[in-house]
Amino acid sequence: MITPARLVLASGNAGKLREFAQLLGPLGCQVFPQSDFAVSEVEESGLTFVENALLKAREASRVSGLPALADDSGLEVDALEGAPGIYSARYAGEPKSDARNNAKLLEALAEVPEGARDARYWCVLVYLRHPEDPVPLIVQRSWEGQILAHRRGEGGFGYDPLFWLPDQGMSAAELSAAEKNRLSHRGRALQALVEPFRRVGGSL
Ligand SMILES: O=P(O)(O)OP(=O)(O)OP(=O)(O)OC[C@H]1O[C@@H](n2cnc3c(O)ncnc32)[C@H](O)[C@@H]1O
Ligand SMILES: [Mg+2]
Numbered sequence: 001m002i003t004p005a006r007l008v009l010a011s012g013n014a015g016k017l018r019e020f021a022q023l024l025g026p027l028g029c030q031v032f033p034q035s036d037f038a039v040s041e042v043e044e045s046g047l048t049f050v051e052n053a054l055l056k057a058r059e060a061s062r063v064s065g066l067p068a069l070a071d072d073s074g075l076e077v078d079a080l081e082g083a084p085g086i087y088s089a090r091y092a093g094e095p096k097s098d099a100r101n102n103a104k105l106l107e108a109l110a111e112v113p114e115g116a117r118d119a120r121y122w123c124v125l126v127y128l129r130h131p132e133d134p135v136p137l138i139v140q141r142s143w144e145g146q147i148l149a150h151r152r153g154e155g156g157f158g159y160d161p162l163f164w165l166p167d168q169g170m171s172a173a174e175l176s177a178a179e180k181n182r183l184s185h186r187g188r189a190l191q192a193l194v195e196p197f198r199r200v201g202g203s204l
């Protein structure tokens with residue numbers, strides 16, 4: 001059992017925060033969203049998920065005075081040479097909109113046949129004990145799927161209605177929240193991040 005710890009979640013994405021709350025709740029961590037400390041959105045100027053997650057975690061930890069966990073994630077589509085990638089949140093421009101991002105993705109893949117629509121989500125998690133932590137904990141996981149030609153399902157967030165899981169025979173938006181957390185890039189990255197602490201009974 002992990003010792004209760006306090007940490008700030010360095011994200012403004014309601015879908016991510018919901019998933020983290022479900023994943024971290026049973027671990028006994030006291031988790032605060034960064035909005036509790038009025039952390040403002042940082043410019044995600046990195047070229048990698050790792051760099052962007054570090055920027056977010058550092059800012060949230062600096063402002064809150066707490067250890068911070070950040071998630072930078074996105075969708076990599078083979079037929080689009082890896083786009084939208086690190087630009088997934090703003091694929092269709094500002095302000096961020098899941099609906100417009102999904103519409104743009106469908107449009108970009110309109111001519112791509114069913115067998116050539118492989119894609120994967122990536123999630124990079126960064127945990128910092130304090131803003132100048134020289135030893136950030138970093139875990140990354142992916143989740144393989146294919147991009148559908150039409151939306152399916154109402155759950156999840158972001159690109160989930162278009163993310164088809166051949167093994168499950170449904171889209172990510174058709175999974176229950178618990179099932180998505182068990183299978184997803186984010187769920188598995190978080191399990192891997194907390195596992196060493198769980199084993200030694202230590203604290204994040
Ligand atoms: O930076 P924060 O504040 O955490 O929120 P954000 O939405 O801007 O998050 P990212 O910069 O990490 O961009 C990730 C985008 O990738 C997509 N994405 C990531 N994980 C996803 C998931 O589990 N399901 C659906 N879409 C996901 C979705 O469009 C996200 O907005
Ligand atoms: Mg972002």
